[in-house]
Amino acid sequence: MKRAAIVGTATLALLLGTTAPVSAQQGKQKEQPGNSDKQDKDKGQAEAAKQQHEGQAQKGAPQAEQQQQVQEKKEANRQRQAEQQQQVQEKKEANWQRQAEHRQQVRLSQERQHQLIAVQQRRVVEYRRRLDQQQPLAREYAERLQRQKRTAHYRFYQDYLTRMREQQLALQRSYDYDSDPYFYTASSYRYRRGGTYYDTNQYGADVLRQAIGNGYAEGYGAGQADRQDRWASDYQDSYAYQVANYGYSGYYGEQADYNYYFREGFNRGYQDGYNSRTQYGQYSNGSGSILGEVLSQILNLQSLR
Numbered sequence: 199m200k201r202a203a204i205v206g207t208a209t210l211a212l213l214l215g216t217t218a219p220v221s222a223q224q225g226k227q228k229e230q231p232g233n234s235d236k237q238d239k240d241k242g243q244a245e246a247a248k249q250q251h252e253g254q255a256q257k258g259a260p261q262a263e264q265q266q267q268v269q270e271k272k273e274a275n276r277q278r279q280a281e282q283q284q285q286v287q288e289k290k291e292a293n294w295q296r297q298a299e300h301r302q303q304v305r306l307s308q309e310r311q312h313q314l315i316a317v318q319q320r321r322v323v324e325y326r327r328r329l330d331q332q333q334p335l336a337r338e339y340a341e342r343l344q345r346q347k348r349t350a351h352y353r354f355y356q357d358y359l360t361r362m363r364e365q366q367l368a369l370q371r372s373y374d375y376d377s378d379p380y381f382y383t384a385s386s387y388r389y390r391r392g393g394t395y396y397d398t399n400q401y402g403a404d405v406l407r408q409a410i411g412n413g414y415a416e417g418y419g420a421g422q423a424d425r426q427d428r429w430a431s432d433y434q435d436s437y438a439y440q441v442a443n444y445g446y447s448g449y450y451g452e453q454a455d456y457n458y459y460f461r462e463g464f465n466r467g468y469q470d471g472y473n474s475r476t477q478y479g480q481y482s483n484g485s486g487s488i489l490g491e492v493l494s495q496i497l498n499l500q501s502l503r
Contacts, residue, residue: 305382305383305384306381306382306383306384311376311381311382314381315375315376315381318375318381318449319375321448321449321452321453322369322373322448322449324453325369325446325448325453326366326369326448328443328453329362329366329369329443332441332443335437335441336359336437339355339437340352340355340356340359343355346429347427348423348424348427348429349427350422350423350424350426350427351420351423351424351427351429351436353423354419354420354422354423355437355438357419358416358419358437358438358444361444362443362444365443365444365445365446365447368447369447369448373449378449379401380399380401380402380449380450383399383400383401384399385397385398385399385502386398386399386400386403386501386502386503387399387400387402387403387499387500387501387502388499388500388502389403389406389497389498389499389500390498391455391458392458396455397502398451401450402450402451403497403499404450405446405449405450405451405456406451406455406456406459406497407493407497408445409445409446409455409456409457409458409459409460409463410459410460410462410463410488410493410496410497411463411487411488411493412444412445412460412463413442413459413460413461413462413463413464413465413467414463414464414466414467414470414478414479414486414487414488415463415467415481415485415486415487416438416439416444416460416464416467417433417436417438417439417463417464417465417466417467417468417469417470417471417486418467418468418470418471418479418481418486419467419471419484419486420433420436420438420439420464420467420468420471421433421467421468421469421470421471421472421473422471422472422474423471424472425471425472425473425474431468431472433464433465433468433469433472436464436468438464439461439464439465439468442456442457442458442460442461442464443456443457443460444460445460446460459496459497462496463488463493463496466478466479466488466492467479467486467488470486471486478492479492
């Protein structure tokens, strides 16, 4: 009986000793599914982070491309500005060179200078006389515009007369011929008008350029006024075209030369003004200017040096 008890106790111990490891193993097996879920979760988060990173990279690619385009535009603008500055500098240098050439121009003899001054003095007297003779014609033209009810052209004409009166007052002032370089500077240009060649210096050439420019500005205003009045296009009907004296001071060349080139500019300015275009020049804030290339074609100066 005592032996049976001992055996039973041993058997029980054996059974207990065997059961403990099995339970531990089962516990370990139960823990494994939990670890697998955690690993899957971590893997999913890693993949999501990777996809997010790739998405940000893809999103950043267009931004980088846009930044590159902006940088290229900035570089192009800097290059264009540099080219413009270079052109401005080249023009300045050309002007300096031209001014230096002017200073080095051959000076005329005193005898020739006095001859030119004498011619000029007679020219001014004649010009003043012609301006006085034009006063009755100016009044008749103003009356005709009023009868025709051309209100826009009448306003333009009144402004024109105001500028001409200021010009006449300037002719009454005394003039220092001896200190004017026009009268002692030799000719440097040649131009052709009416089949005849004429020579002039830089100062005379500048006046001819002004004649074309003044003509264009006045012509544009006249053409614009006729269009506003719904009047037929006719640049030769304008008083400013007929007399062609605006801007002429009586100095630096013959009046006939000034009148001719003024009308050349007026014709082109009138066409632009009447048709509201800028084919031959530009017009803004009541002021018109002819294109440089058009001016050069009209005048066609030839250098003598």
